[in-house]
Amino acid sequence: MRKTAAAGLAVGLIAALGFAAPASASTSASAQLSVLHGIPDTPVDVYVNGELTLDDFQPGDLAGPLTLPAGDYEVALTAPDAADASTPILGPATLTLAGGGNYTAAAYLSEGGDPSLKLFQNDTATTSAGQGRLTVRHIAAAPAVDVLAGGTPVIEDLTNPNEATLNLPAGTVSASVALAGTTDPVLGPTDVPIQDGVLTIVYAWGSAEDENLALAVQTVTVSHSNPGGVPSGTAGYLAQRDATMSFIGLAAAGALAIAAAAATAVAMRRRQEARR
Known part of the structure; x- marks a missing residue:
């Protein structure tokens, strides 16, 4: 019989990885790992070192x-209810976790729409007192964007599957987004809160052409300015379903900006082609 996640995705992942020893592991150090599924319309089973880890992710x-123990983990994604990992739809790929590292593994679409897998290392270095950190990750099948502050680009030509990080004073920033290489905003300006001692990671995922862009948000405490904080996250369709939750704070605003810019770029390209 197929095993199912009896107590949620996180519990299932913990249990499975507890028995799936890394191919090359150090017992003296550990790492933290989150997993994001950013490929639209594609439920998957996730195998780690040949063991079913997440069922119907x-x-x-x-x-x-x-x-998890530091070391190498072989990850493969299969169609739901596959008998084993012998015919993956993505992978196998080796994820190397270093001791003390904090990572997010993302399954996503390349700019050209191909299923891909990338291991991101989350920047958990302590921020200066009174500062927060923003990381924007572009993992959508969509073109590049610039992020503007006061009309000046502060993040330029952000392309899939890259990221950009800023350390900013806690407070509110007026930000807008333009197509790469331009300064005419396609979204904003928007007032965005920066949280003291918190890394906010914003993922734009999905496909602009297929009009299924979505948001995923992850937050990680990076300093002692917020004692007791732990890494946490919300993702994807939850942000679409709940407008109140999805548009709270910096993460939702940043991801929405990228999604809107990408969709606008695709629409502009289609109009240009239609005129030819």
């Missing part, structure tokens, strides 16, 4: 964070 889901 849905697009937009974020599992973790988990504390």
Whole structure:
């Protein structure tokens, strides 16, 4: 019989990885790992070192964070209810976790729409007192964007599957987004809160051409300015379903900006082609 996640995705991932020893592991150090499914319309089973780890992992889901022994983990994604990992739809790929590292593994679409897998290392270095950190990750099948502050680009030509990080004073920033290489905003300006001692990671995922862009948000405490904080996250379709939750704070605003810019770029390209 197929095993199912009896107590949620995170619990299932913890249990499975607890028995799936890394191919090359150090018992003296550990790492933290979260997993984001950013491929639209494609439920998958996730295998780690040949063992079924997540059953029917849905697009937009974020599992973790988990504390794991440092080392190499072989990850493969299969169609739901596959007998084993011998015919993956993505992978196998080796994820190397270093001791003390904090990571998010993202399954996503390349700019050209091909299923891909990338391991991101989350920047958990302590921020200066009174500062927060923003990381924007572009993992959508969509073109590049610039992020503007006061009309000046502060993040330029952000392309899939890259990221950009800013350390900013806690407070509110007026930000807008333009197509790469331009300064005419396609969204904003928008007032965005920056949280003291918190890394906010914004993922734009999905496909602009297929009009299924979505948001995923992950937050990680990076300093002692917020004692007792732990890494946490929300993701994908949850942000679409709940407008109140999805547009709270910096993460939703940033991801929405990228999604809007990408969709606008695709629409502009289609209009140009139609005129030819």
